[in-house]
Amino acid sequence: MSDPMIDITDVCFTYPDGTEALRGVSFRIGHGESVAIVGANGAGKSTLLQHLNGYLAPTRGDVRIGGQAFTRERIAEIRRSVGVVFQDPDDQLFMPTVFDDVAFGPLNLGVPPEEAERRAVASLDRVGMAHLRERPPHKLSAGEKRAVAIATVLALSPDVLVMDEPSSNLDPRGRRRLIELLATFEHTKIIASHDLELVVELCPRVIVLDGGLIVADGPTERLLSDEPLMLAHGLERPHILRHRHPH
Amino acid sequence: MDDLGRMDSPIHRIDARAKIIATAAFVLAVMSFPRYEVSALMPLFAYPFALIAVGNLPAGYLLKKVAVAAPFALFVGIFNPLLDRQPMGMIGPVAISGGWFSFASIMVRFTLTVSAALALVACTGIHRLCAGLKMLGLPSPFVVQLLFLYRYFFVIGDEGLRMLRAAEMRSTGARTLAFQTYGTLIGHLLVRSMDRAQRIYRSMVSRGFDGEVRLLRREAPGWRDVAFACGWIAFFAFARSWDLAEFVGRWLSRGPS
Amino acid sequence: MHMADALISPAVGGTMWATSAGLIAWCARKVKGVCDDRLVPMMGVMGAFIFASQMINFSIPGTGSSGHLGGGLILTILLGPHAAFLAIASVLTVQALFFADGGLLALGCNVFNLGFFPAFVAYPLIYRPIAGARRAGGRAWTAAIVAAVAGLQLGAFGVVVETKLSGISELPFGTFLMVMQPIHLAIGVVEGLATAAVVEFVARVRPEAIATTPAAALGQRSLRPVLAGLLVAAALAGGGLNWFASSHPDGLEWSISKLTGKEELEGSGDGPRGPAARIQEKTAFLPDYGFRPAESKPAPAESSAGPGAGPWPAVSAGTSVSGIVGGLITLIVAGLIGYLLKRGGRTTT
Ligand SMILES: Nc1ncnc2c1ncn2[C@@H]1O[C@H](COP(=O)(O)OP(=O)(O)OP(=O)(O)O)[C@@H](O)[C@H]1O
Numbered sequence: 039m040s041d042p043m044i045d046i047t048d049v050c051f052t053y054p055d056g057t058e059a060l061r062g063v064s065f066r067i068g069h070g071e072s073v074a075i076v077g078a079n080g081a082g083k084s085t086l087l088q089h090l091n092g093y094l095a096p097t098r099g100d101v102r103i104g105g106q107a108f109t110r111e112r113i114a115e116i117r118r119s120v121g122v123v124f125q126d127p128d129d130q131l132f133m134p135t136v137f138d139d140v141a142f143g144p145l146n147l148g149v150p151p152e153e154a155e156r157r158a159v160a161s162l163d164r165v166g167m168a169h170l171r172e173r174p175p176h177k178l179s180a181g182e183k184r185a186v187a188i189a190t191v192l193a194l195s196p197d198v199l200v201m202d203e204p205s206s207n208l209d210p211r212g213r214r215r216l217i218e219l220l221a222t223f224e225h226t227k228i229i230a231s232h233d234l235e236l237v238v239e240l241c242p243r244v245i246v247l248d249g250g251l252i253v254a255d256g257p258t259e260r261l262l263s264d265e266p267l268m269l270a271h272g273l274e275r276p277h278i279l280r281h282r283h284p285h
Numbered sequence: 286m287d288d289l290g291r292m293d294s295p296i297h298r299i300d301a302r303a304k305i306i307a308t309a310a311f312v313l314a315v316m317s318f319p320r321y322e323v324s325a326l327m328p329l330f331a332y333p334f335a336l337i338a339v340g341n342l343p344a345g346y347l348l349k350k351v352a353v354a355a356p357f358a359l360f361v362g363i364f365n366p367l368l369d370r371q372p373m374g375m376i377g378p379v380a381i382s383g384g385w386f387s388f389a390s391i392m393v394r395f396t397l398t399v400s401a402a403l404a405l406v407a408c409t410g411i412h413r414l415c416a417g418l419k420m421l422g423l424p425s426p427f428v429v430q431l432l433f434l435y436r437y438f439f440v441i442g443d444e445g446l447r448m449l450r451a452a453e454m455r456s457t458g459a460r461t462l463a464f465q466t467y468g469t470l471i472g473h474l475l476v477r478s479m480d481r482a483q484r485i486y487r488s489m490v491s492r493g494f495d496g497e498v499r500l501l502r503r504e505a506p507g508w509r510d511v512a513f514a515c516g517w518i519a520f521f522a523f524a525r526s527w528d529l530a531e532f533v534g535r536w537l538s539r540g541p542s
Numbered sequence: 543m544h545m546a547d548a549l550i551s552p553a554v555g556g557t558m559w560a561t562s563a564g565l566i567a568w569c570a571r572k573v574k575g576v577c578d579d580r581l582v583p584m585m586g587v588m589g590a591f592i593f594a595s596q597m598i599n600f601s602i603p604g605t606g607s608s609g610h611l612g613g614g615l616i617l618t619i620l621l622g623p624h625a626a627f628l629a630i631a632s633v634l635t636v637q638a639l640f641f642a643d644g645g646l647l648a649l650g651c652n653v654f655n656l657g658f659f660p661a662f663v664a665y666p667l668i669y670r671p672i673a674g675a676r677r678a679g680g681r682a683w684t685a686a687i688v689a690a691v692a693g694l695q696l697g698a699f700g701v702v703v704e705t706k707l708s709g710i711s712e713l714p715f716g717t718f719l720m721v722m723q724p725i726h727l728a729i730g731v732v733e734g735l736a737t738a739a740v741v742e743f744v745a746r747v748r749p750e751a752i753a754t755t756p757a758a759a760l761g762q763r764s765l766r767p768v769l770a771g772l773l774v775a776a777a778l779a780g781g782g783l784n785w786f787a788s789s790h791p792d793g794l795e796w797s798i799s800k801l802t803g804k805e806e807l808e809g810s811g812d813g814p815r816g817p818a819a820r821i822q823e824k825t826a827f828l829p830d831y832g833f834r835p836a837e838s839k840p841a842p843a844e845s846s847a848g849p850g851a852g853p854w855p856a857v858s859a860g861t862s863v864s865g866i867v868g869g870l871i872t873l874i875v876a877g878l879i880g881y882l883l884k885r886g887g888r889t890t891t
């Protein structure tokens with residue numbers, strides 16, 4: 039494999055109000071890898087994810103997706119290859135029906151209507167929500183909303199799936215379904231989450247963020263069982279790793 | 286209302302445009318009757334009744350909505366009987382003034398148009414209605430505006446009610462807020478709404494939004510839809526030109542003699 | 543102050559519909575021309591916000607009543623006139639369709655009364671000159687209150703004029719005006735206070751949100767065409783009002799009937815006689831049951847109409863027993879048809 043899927047070098051970002059949310063972040067993620075980004079509230083996870091589809095541009099540093107930098111000409115293409123599932127599905131599902139929402143992306147790409155419809159149906163099928171196609175999004179349960187939000191992104195056939203807090207607001211069953219669904223995706227996955235058990239199940243690698251800096255990057259089991267590390271950065275050792283001992 | 290719009294019935298299946306046109310013609314027909322008209326309006330009830338019946342809509346629910354909206358018409362119309370005391374008709378020995386006729390006419394028109402509008406929405410659903418309006422030439426930014434408004438009314442309404450409940454719990458429990466609290470609470474709601482708009486925009490952009498919202502609706506009107514619109518318009522024209530109620534009444538009152 | 547269909551004549555309703563539709567089309571083009579895509583979700587969410595905020599009331603001290611945000615002015619402050627007009631129109635449309643609040647035919651009137659005045663009169667001519675770029679402090683509050691009062695006064699005046707021109711309500715123009723204007727003075731003050739408080743709050747906690755609202759630019763750039771349009775509209779309205787004022791209500795109906803070729807005024811001396819009038823004349827023979835209003839002289843409102851104007855509808859207006867019986871029976875028949883259709887529908891589904 040030539041270029042890594044995602045290559046981030048020394049990225050800094052300061053919000054207009056002066057908040058330094060990222061202070062020099064670097065990492066590489068290869069094709070097909072599943073990586074979790076964890077950290078306390080305000081650590082900079084969401085800010086970092088917004089750099090991955092060019093919604094935010096780094097104040098300093100470099101972001102490359104599939105070897106490509108974000109330029110005016112490339113940005114549309116890169117956005118197509120990086121699908122972002124946002125924290126609140128209500129922000130992502132803005133169309134009158136589930137179907138319209140899933141078809142929104144393909145139609146924007148200039149795909150002909152029949153093909154857009156086919157893709158929308160296929161994506162809904164993929165997340166098991168095809169029966170909801172004519173429903174208005176505000177009538178869905180939290181779990182259904184989340185699944186449909188994922189479908190809206192799948193309809194663009196992205197190479198990378200970026201998810202911010204995918205399991206928030208889900209009940210245990212909805213969460214279990216989500217984990218099973220995500221486990222079936224072959225895409226490169228980047229998941230920011232406070233749900234460390236989900237992280238253990240889905241991502242072999244984890245990046246720990248604190249105060250806009252990477253404080254650890256390595257195998258999930260080892261980092262998350264490292265009690266002092268976890269506690270130092272506002273996290274705790276997940277239950278499933280409780281009975282195991284760090285090497 | 287949403288759930289009603291998604292049901293299936295022969296009326297639901299009619300093209301949204303046909304229903305919009307028929308309803309517009311209906312409202313115009315009703316409004317064009319002379320001000321003292323009451324009985325000649327009655328045949329027009331066939332339209333809302335038909336929509337409700339064939340569309341399997343809950344009549345009681347719609348009726349309640351009509352009643353809720355009635356006070357304004359009542360308020361302005363109620364002066365007619367007081368101000369227009371010219372006798373215009375008799376029921377048995379009692380003379381009825383023109384004001385009562387025009388008042389009754391106002392209320393009948395009100396019931397007709399409001400029930401037809403509600404039935405139209407209930408048997409079409411907002412998104413098909415909007416798509417229909419768009420195809421009839423309503424500017425697309427306005428159609429998108431309607432859809433977004435409808436979509437986020439629920440989200441922001443929920444947010445507002447949650448904040449209200451929290452504020453109530455901390456105050457004396459009064460239903461209305463002190464002005465100070467109100468400004469802060471609504472201000473907060475506004476700020477949150479603005480942030481939400483920004484997040485929505487972000488998610489639109491990340492799915493290729495370029496300023497144009499495209500709706501995938503390919504309804505081609507069939508002969509049924511054309512027949513629906515034309516049939517009703519013909520009926521409205523007929524009912525407008527010939528006083529059916531009068532015919533029936535006269536036929537009956539002549540019967541015995 | 544949403545008007546209902548029942549109070550509006552097709553002529554007035556249609557005219558206002560055309561006016562509002564034209565304004566919507568114009569604003570839509572303007573908004574699209576700005577090329578700020580952020581406006582699309584912002585307008586929608588702001589409309590929803592206004593809608594939602596109307597569920598929440600504050601108490602007005604000393605009166606026992608309560609008030610809430612009307613929305614026209616604050617939307618214009620946040621979004622600029624064009625986007626705000628579309629947002630207001632959308633709120634009113636949804637209210638008309640889903641809550642039967644204001645009728646379909648009356649929608650044009652309502653959009654105009656509640657949208658045009660705050661967005662294109664009160665904001666550019668009153669709020670901006672007074673408040674300038676300030677969003678907090680005494681001047682901003684004064685601007686909001688004066689602008690809200692002015693907007694609502696104009697709106698209320700619109701309601702009265704439109705109702706009067708429609709000639710369906712018997713309320714005398716002066717009385718209606720005397721009721722509506724003072725009520726809306728109070729409502730306007732409340733609206734202005736609420737608007738000022740909310741705007742100030744946002745300006746305090748999120749100054750950049752108000753400054754970077756996509757529409758800030760939009761409002762400025764297109765102020766001049768608005769003013770020009772306003773002048774034209776004022777001239778047209780003035781001319782129109784004069785024309786209406788000089789012609790009696792029947793004259794209005796009559797001219798409409800001429801325009802549309804439809805017979806509005808059966809029996810009118812100078813109007814063309816349509817098939818309806820002929821039929822009714824031929825069949826108007828039940829003297830025991832029906833009155834010919836020609837004999838039972840017109841109502842007070844028509845006395846102003848002058849002798850040339852014919853009486854209101856012949857047979858049907860004089861309806862009595864036959865009309866009532868007939869009306870009831872057709873109502874029952876209509877209901878029966880509905881019932882049968884329903885049963886028919888059941889069996890097919
Ligand atoms: N729009 C903004 N303007 C200014 N500062 C911001 C903005 N968004 C986030 N911040 C600040 O940037 C920092 C990082 O925020 P970010 O949302 O990336 O954290 P996070 O790790 O996603 O937190 P959480 O777990 O709560 O989602 C925080 O200090 C936050 O207050």
Ligand SMILES: [Mg+2]
Nearest residue numbers: 083084085202
């Ligand atoms: Mg976050």
